[in-house]
Amino acid sequence: MNFLNSLIGGISLGSIYAIIALGYTMVYGIAKMLNFAHGDVIMVGGYVCYLAMFNLGLPAIPAILIAMAVCTVLGIVIEGLAYRPLRQASSLAVLITAIGVSYFLQNAALLIWGSNPKVFTSVINIPAKSLFDGQLVIKGESFVTVSVCIIIMIGLTLFTRYTRAGKAMRAVAEDKGAAQLMGINVNFTISLTFAIGSGLAAIAGVLYCSAYPILTPTLGSIPGIKSFIAAVLGGIGSIPGAMLGGILLGVIEILSRAYISMELSDAIVFGVLIIVLLVKPTGLLGKKIREKV
Amino acid sequence: MAKNETKMVPFPSRAIVPERDLGKTPVLECIHLGIEFGGLKAVDDFNLIVGATEIAGLIGPNGAGKTTVFNLLTKVYQPTHGTMLVQGRETNGLSTTQVNRIGVARTFQNIRLFNSQTVEENVMIGLHNHLKGGLFSDMFRLPTYFKSEKKAHERALELLDFFDMADMANYKAGSLPYGAQRRLEIVRALATDPCILLLDEPAAGMNPSETEDLMNNIRKIRDELKIAVMLIEHDMKLVMGICEGICVMNYGKVIAKGTPSEIQSNPAVIEAYLGSHNDSKEEK
Amino acid sequence: MKKLKPTTRSNIFTYGALLIIFTVVYILNNGGVISNNISGLLIPICAYVCMSISLNLTVGILGELSLGHAGFMSVGAFSGVIAASALRNVTDNGTLQLIAAIAIGAVFAAIAGAIVGVPVLRLNGDYLAIVTLAFGEIIKNLLNNFYIGVDNSGLHFSMKDTASLNMDKGTVIVNGPMGAVGIPKVSTLIVGFILILICYAATANITNSRTGRAIKAIRDNRIAVESVGISVAKYKLMTFVTSAAMAGMAGALYALNYTTITPKKFDFNTSILILVFVVLGGIGNVRGGMIAATVLVVLPELLRAVKDYRMLMYAVVLILVMIFTNNRKARGLIIDPAKKLFGKLIPKRGKGGDANG
Numbered sequence: 001m002n003f004l005n006s007l008i009g010g011i012s013l014g015s016i017y018a019i020i021a022l023g024y025t026m027v028y029g030i031a032k033m034l035n036f037a038h039g040d041v042i043m044v045g046g047y048v049c050y051l052a053m054f055n056l057g058l059p060a061i062p063a064i065l066i067a068m069a070v071c072t073v074l075g076i077v078i079e080g081l082a083y084r085p086l087r088q089a090s091s092l093a094v095l096i097t098a099i100g101v102s103y104f105l106q107n108a109a110l111l112i113w114g115s116n117p118k119v120f121t122s123v124i125n126i127p128a129k130s131l132f133d134g135q136l137v138i139k140g141e142s143f144v145t146v147s148v149c150i151i152i153m154i155g156l157t158l159f160t161r162y163t164r165a166g167k168a169m170r171a172v173a174e175d176k177g178a179a180q181l182m183g184i185n186v187n188f189t190i191s192l193t194f195a196i197g198s199g200l201a202a203i204a205g206v207l208y209c210s211a212y213p214i215l216t217p218t219l220g221s222i223p224g225i226k227s228f229i230a231a232v233l234g235g236i237g238s239i240p241g242a243m244l245g246g247i248l249l250g251v252i253e254i255l256s257r258a259y260i261s262m263e264l265s266d267a268i269v270f271g272v273l274i275i276v277l278l279v280k281p282t283g284l285l286g287k288k289i290r291e292k293v
Numbered sequence: 294m295a296k297n298e299t300k301m302v303p304f305p306s307r308a309i310v311p312e313r314d315l316g317k318t319p320v321l322e323c324i325h326l327g328i329e330f331g332g333l334k335a336v337d338d339f340n341l342i343v344g345a346t347e348i349a350g351l352i353g354p355n356g357a358g359k360t361t362v363f364n365l366l367t368k369v370y371q372p373t374h375g376t377m378l379v380q381g382r383e384t385n386g387l388s389t390t391q392v393n394r395i396g397v398a399r400t401f402q403n404i405r406l407f408n409s410q411t412v413e414e415n416v417m418i419g420l421h422n423h424l425k426g427g428l429f430s431d432m433f434r435l436p437t438y439f440k441s442e443k444k445a446h447e448r449a450l451e452l453l454d455f456f457d458m459a460d461m462a463n464y465k466a467g468s469l470p471y472g473a474q475r476r477l478e479i480v481r482a483l484a485t486d487p488c489i490l491l492l493d494e495p496a497a498g499m500n501p502s503e504t505e506d507l508m509n510n511i512r513k514i515r516d517e518l519k520i521a522v523m524l525i526e527h528d529m530k531l532v533m534g535i536c537e538g539i540c541v542m543n544y545g546k547v548i549a550k551g552t553p554s555e556i557q558s559n560p561a562v563i564e565a566y567l568g569s570h571n572d573s574k575e576e577k
Numbered sequence: 578m579k580k581l582k583p584t585t586r587s588n589i590f591t592y593g594a595l596l597i598i599f600t601v602v603y604i605l606n607n608g609g610v611i612s613n614n615i616s617g618l619l620i621p622i623c624a625y626v627c628m629s630i631s632l633n634l635t636v637g638i639l640g641e642l643s644l645g646h647a648g649f650m651s652v653g654a655f656s657g658v659i660a661a662s663a664l665r666n667v668t669d670n671g672t673l674q675l676i677a678a679i680a681i682g683a684v685f686a687a688i689a690g691a692i693v694g695v696p697v698l699r700l701n702g703d704y705l706a707i708v709t710l711a712f713g714e715i716i717k718n719l720l721n722n723f724y725i726g727v728d729n730s731g732l733h734f735s736m737k738d739t740a741s742l743n744m745d746k747g748t749v750i751v752n753g754p755m756g757a758v759g760i761p762k763v764s765t766l767i768v769g770f771i772l773i774l775i776c777y778a779a780t781a782n783i784t785n786s787r788t789g790r791a792i793k794a795i796r797d798n799r800i801a802v803e804s805v806g807i808s809v810a811k812y813k814l815m816t817f818v819t820s821a822a823m824a825g826m827a828g829a830l831y832a833l834n835y836t837t838i839t840p841k842k843f844d845f846n847t848s849i850l851i852l853v854f855v856v857l858g859g860i861g862n863v864r865g866g867m868i869a870a871t872v873l874v875v876l877p878e879l880l881r882a883v884k885d886y887r888m889l890m891y892a893v894v895l896i897l898v899m900i901f902t903n904n905r906k907a908r909g910l911i912i913d914p915a916k917k918l919f920g921k922l923i924p925k926r927g928k929g930g931d932a933n934g
Contacts, residue, residue: 034703082896089903091702092642096856099849100895107889225710225845232707267718270711277708278696367804393806405801407794417787418794419805424787428815431786432779441787485805 004136006258007251012142014250015149016211019204020227021234021242022156023197029173029237030193033091036098037078039224040105041198045071045205046215047113050120060123068202075198076191084187102221109217120213123206145207152200153243160239169193173237226253229273235286244284318381320345320396320489320521325375326365335361337545339375343489343538348515349523350536352556354565358545359525360402363491367399368392380488394422396488400478400495402525408467412458412477415466416449419484423448452480456510472503476510483514490514492524496531504528508535533557541565584785591864595777599770606766614878622874623769624650624831629854629866630776631823636852637861638784639816640796642706645693645713646824646851651843652689653682653825654832655720658757661833662750663727671763678763678829679772686825687818689716694817698810701799713848720840725751756839757832764834772830773867776823780863783819792816853895 020042027035045067052063082101086094126140160166171179172189180186208223209215226249234245252272257265276284319342326339336358343349351359364370366377368389377384379395387395407415417424424445430437453459456476461469466477475495482490492511496504508531514520526532532539533553541549541556543565549556556562605611606619628650635643657678664674693712697705724735728747735741739749751757783789791812794802802809832838854873858865877887901907 034706082900085900085904085907088905089899092636092640092860093899093903095642095703095706096852097896097899099852100892100899103849103888103892104896107886107892111885111889221845225714229707229711232704261722263722264718267715270715270718273711274696274708277700277704281700281704369800369803389800389803390806390808393804399804401801401804405798405804407797407801409797410790410793414790418790418802418807421787421791422806426787428783428788428819431788432782432819434782438786445787481805 002258006254008136008138008142010251010254011247012139012145012250013211013254014230014247015145016204016208016246017223017227017230017250018149018243018246019152019200019207020223021231021246022152022239023201023204024228024231025234025236025238025242026156026169026193026197028231030169031083031190033083033094034098034228035083035194035197036095036224036228037101037105038197038201039220039222039227040102040109041071041074041078041201041220042205042208042223043109043215043217043220044074044105045202046120046209046219047109047118048202049123049206049209050118050215053121053123060125064123064203064206067206068199071198071202071205072195075194075201078198079191079194084190102224106217106221113215113217115217118215120209120215122210122213124210141207141211145211148203148207149243149246152203153239156196156239165189165192226269229270232283233273233276235283237287238283238285241283241285248284318345319343319378320347320380321366321523322378322381323366323375324377326362326372326377327374328361328365328370329373334545336365337374339365339542339547341540341547341550343521343523345488345521346515346519347521347538348511348536349521350532350539351523351525351542352527352529352532352539353542353548357542357565359542360493361545362542363399363493363525366392366491367397393485393487396486397491398482398485398487398489399491400475400482400493402493402497404471404474404478406466406474406477406481408465410466411463412453412466412469413446413449413462415477415481416452416484417445419481420445420448421485423484423486449484452484455513456480472499475499475507479510479514483518483520487520489521489523492522492526494525494527496526496528504531507531511535588781591777591781592774595774603766603770615875618874618878619766620764620769620834621831622871623766623773624827624834625851625854625870625874626773626867627776627827627830628824628851629858629870630773630780630863631820631827632851632855633858633861633863633866634780634783634816634820634823636855637863637866638780638789638796639792639813641697641702641813642709642852643820644706644710644845644848644852645716646709646820647843647845647847648693648709648713648716649686649689649821649824650828650831650847650851651716651720651840652821653679653686653828654838654843655723655751655757655828655840656685656825657682657829658760658832658838659725659727659732659750661761661763661829662748662759663732665761666727666729671761672765672768674761675763675765675768675830675833678833679768679826682825682829683822684825686828687822689825690818690821691814693821694814697817698813710845710848713845717840717844720751720756721754723751724749724753754839754841756837756842758837760833760836760838762834762836764830769830772826776826777863777867779819779823784863788812788815853891856895857898 020038023038024035027033027038048070049063049067052058052066053060058066078101082097083094086097122141124140124144126143128140129138130136131138160170168179168184168189169192171182171184172186176186227246230245230249231242232245233249234241234243249269253265253269256268260268321341321343323339323341327337328335339362351362353359361370365372368387379392379397382395384392384395407418424441426437426441429435450459450462453462456479458473458476458480461473466474469477479492479495496507499507511522512535515522536553539551539553539556540547541562548561548565549559551559602619606616628646632643632646635641660681661674661678664677668674693709697708700708722736724737724739724742726733726739726742726744726747726749728744730745733742733744733747739752742749748759750759791802791807794807795809795812799809854870855866857873858867858869877884880887
């Protein structure tokens, strides 16, 4: 039963990673860049939701919607100001810029909201379910998180497969130049991707803060890096890959915490990534890219 | 009679080499060479023998698989079928680096120079495996370093001089005009001291007088350096003018081999280039 | 007289400038002219300058992004501390302890570099950066769980706690998340200067040599490098190990300047800070990186009033520098007119953002 409890905890944490990883993977697929600042958008989402709930006294749902709106706008602004001018630049330059943006968000949050941790209250009011005479406990948060993750996953798959904008996204991801020649507005499509990714980051932020209710300006960096690892693990650029990588990572993390070592769980998680990349350099579900000679 | 024929005959019958190559091992032998990309046969059953000092041409319509052949020969792609011998030596499992060390050098269709370094340095990088030294002698400026730098400088200038480029030695490779960049790529490939030089569209983007110079240079490489040359080219004047044997590909397969005059009158080649509306004419 | 090559000339100029700066700083420091705050920063500056040189070798000259460079620094720092602490029973000579610590730090960091380098060789670009990040975190995570002590029978090691070291009246050197404790404070400015000179000379020498040309060629065009018979894997590994060894030396120098040091000191943020030195100095411009390291370490001390805004300013500067050096329109707006104005004063960048730039 302990194992099952850990497994459920792992899947729940993994679902949060998966939602964040979706943002990384969509942006990488389309803009071929690692958006390092994505983790910090999560942090902004958490803070905005907190402020809306406790300073404005709004109920949970509108607060989440406000957080999503703010993050969506933030995503578009970041893309437009920092990344768009570097569309032609080397990936090194873009990555360093993304790191700069990440630092900017963290330190701006530090100045605006201070370094004192704020205590978040869970937005989820579903009571925990006990099964097998209380041996197996499923928290309300776990239930909601996993459900939200599955809904988002299905929604995104349908979106990219059947809508005009989704098809445009896939076209731009495949070949920017050709997509442009077919009349697709590449800049708009990239902005849209950032908007969706950032909106999802807000949801992930709220869910993350519900599970780990301490708000600090750097709260996004650890789940950010881990989700990023999850996206790479699953094969960056692939939506099912992000889901698989996220859940796998969450499960590995919780299980190794429970059964191997509390302190070394991070090292194990990163170790798994390295091993996967060595065996399959583009991740579990990533496509092999052949360099044209 | 036989002495004047081309060496490019279908495998497995042996090449009939001209006098100058008598008794020498062919520099390159491809035996049933092929590669599949996810079921698609990009190159299929490629057989070819290139003599020790031959100038060979590889032609065919766009997308015929010519560059893929070069990538197989230089092990950028590992062949999924067949094998290839360089000077009689088996090359299975070798990497691009190793296959260069046994004598296969190439240029690229889209020029790949080390743009941030000077012309001379580009050639020196080609000379890399012929220079002594290592990290420690370089880091601490041991005597080996000075000896090998001197040798590199002299040899690089010698090679550049061979192609009238010595005066450009200190320019950045990226700043050279297009034609000079193509020439530099050839010099860099020659610096590795190959036995066969593969040129991928060396005349692309050149004007007629530059092409003329290029033809002379290719002849010079063969005559003075005794290096076999195999080239992919769409400029038929160049191909017919300098190649002794020509191999024609279409849809990943070899459709004809022979001397320039044989190729020019080969119906399969004409069909590949001009399309199937010639079929009706042929059938009549 | 034979005319000197431009690279040789600029190297001689740099060595001269370095020597003059060292002498002036040393005299001023001994004369007590430099304020205590800054004076305490001199050895960290030396360490960070070495880190900047070291990372430039990987990022600027090899052209691969490493996001875990602080990991190598921490390997050097901790192995150096252990070596120096263990040597206390053997010799009282601080300088000897320091030199031994730096050497041991270099060796262990080089080993770590090789362990990281071998898998990294198979990857390129972004993936390589991620793996270095992961390794940096793993190193930090492992060090957080190391307990090391020394007694008369030698070194003791455990991954549980200090009690399980089973020592006989020994001293604890590394105490898990508390880090290294009771470090002999033996770092000296002169050794720091010498370390900078060694790192700079090694890097400058490599750059203008057979090895360096091969490394730079990998950055310029990997496929072409293979086509001329140079093993990309070999030179990538060589660069990684050399760079890690330098970071290890810098780490040892840095750690032996304090009485305690925690693994947390060498986290992702430190890796990024070092990367910022390299980027602001101009990627591939070793001297620029050295200047950037010095300025960015001193600056917060000078700007105590705006300390809260320091990291924010770093971030903004980092973004702006990247945009202005990589975007053609932005370049035309500021950098090109500035170049015209100052002429040769602005050093030529080793490598532009894109090949056509």
